[in-house]
Amino acid sequence: MCVALPGRVTELNGTKATVDFSGNIVEAEAGLVKVKVGDRVLVHAGCIIQTMSDAEADELEELFMEIEDL
């Protein structure tokens, strides 16, 4: 049911969103979170469950900062 990695919203029509997963285009419901065209989103069971920060490039750096104190 889960799509593990985020896709990007390319179109929005009411609560219907079109999401691009690296070229694989799917329709998803946007009723559970506020989304706009261009957002990176997580989709679960045909619904967008989260929008993600856009700083994809910084994610690894953030990850390593989080474990610095270990």
Added chain:
Amino acid sequence: MSKLEEIKEQLKNYDGEDLRFMEVCGTHTAAISENGIPNLLSPKIHLISGPGCPVCVTVTAVIDKLTELSLTENTTVLTFGDLIRVKGSKMSLADARAAGGSVEMLYSPMDAVKMAKNNPDRNYVFAAIGFETTTPVYAMVLENAIEADVHNLKLLTSLKTMPEVIRWVCKNTNNVDGFIAPGHVSVITGSDLFKELSEETGLPFAVAGFEGAGLLTAIYALVKMKGHSGIKNLYKSAVSEKGNEEAAKAIDKFFEPCDASWRGMGMIPGSGMRLKAEYAEYDAGSYGLDEDHMPPGCSCSRVLTGEISPDECPLFGKKCTPEDAHGACMVSTEGSCYNYYVSGRKKR
């Protein structure tokens, strides 16, 4: 050396006491296999799959009820993918469909409302299985059905929640040194859900995403935190401390906690969600569906709790394969048996 290289080197060369970390989420099980993570770890670090694949933990009484409904006149059962091939005590939904039953697979949950609205004389039953991540989706379906004045769509619920089953695993198996907390459940609940569990069990939890680097970092964090409680959120791009509060509100509106029966584990108090009494007209008969019949020789129960590795089941790869699955763990793409089989993963 980059930080990631350093993490990989430390995990590969770890030579302390044996450690067992459980990934609770089925999508993590799949991501761990796809990324070849076990091969990057020292033989002293063991990853075990937990009870987080929703299809795998659904008891046969629920499947039996769904097959019965699908064979009932003027009734269609709606379901997401994997459930259709899971066997009940007699047959699967796919078998029921071959025998003339009406079963439709959905991609978009809102199609359920559309179908019911377009066919007002037909009854539709949506198989509502899943964890905290999926429950708001069913809440949204109900919200839409009520708004559209649809009364011929009901849910057969077998909804589960994480905290009590994690407590159950800690209490009954005592073989876990830390948890990779479920990423998408955490998106909805927030990472705070695991704080109390960590303090109570004295075990570390790492919330992780689904990419290789994130998973390796989570395992590294668990190794460093071994023997202590503590929580690390390593999926901050999607998981906040409090979670998706809109989704939580949607759940609270329609559902309330209940006891739930788990495949292979039996009844676990407070580990499920059911429709609130005021929405009883949308329930398709979910109460009391607790019985579970494992096929002879099937070790799903011991696999789901991490007691044995999938390839230690006597049926694995012989009588039980993805093409002819005996147990639910071999059916679902999130199931641990399925993932061990397709990736060639072995107990280490």
